[in-house]
Amino acid sequence: MELIVKSLISALAVGALCLVIYVQRDGLTAARERAETAEQITRDRDGTIKTLTDAAARDKKAAAKLQAARDNIAATLTERENLIERLQHDDPQVRNWADTPLPDAVARLREHPAATGADAYSQRLPSDHALSVAGGGAQN
Numbered sequence: 001m002e003l004i005v006k007s008l009i010s011a012l013a014v015g016a017l018c019l020v021i022y023v024q025r026d027g028l029t030a031a032r033e034r035a036e037t038a039e040q041i042t043r044d045r046d047g048t049i050k051t052l053t054d055a056a057a058r059d060k061k062a063a064a065k066l067q068a069a070r071d072n073i074a075a076t077l078t079e080r081e082n083l084i085e086r087l088q089h090d091d092p093q094v095r096n097w098a099d100t101p102l103p104d105a106v107a108r109l110r111e112h113p114a115a116t117g118a119d120a121y122s123q124r125l126p127s128d129h130a131l132s133v134a135g136g137g138a139q140n
Helices: 002-090 092-099 104-111 118-124
Strands: none
Touching (some): 002 092
């Protein structure tokens, strides 16, 4: 009887050990899957970070080019304004031309802000004046 009890206890111990090994193996498999998923997520994030970093660098270069172009345009504008002022001061004919008032039609054009799109342009047109057909020639 004692041998049967010892055999039963041994069988239970082996069964418990097998159960522990089985649970540990499943836990290890699940941990491996979580680790692989985490590695994939990390690779994806690294790729996204690299893409965003590259885009930021391109945007920074483009902004620097735009700023350089803006500075160049501002310098050219200042140069031309200085030239116009110099011509007005030095040449009486240019001064007389610059002091001449603009015609009424041109002065009215300057009263309105620039049209920035088709909607803004069509809102500025009087409703009783239809647009002429394109290519219809000039009408005076």
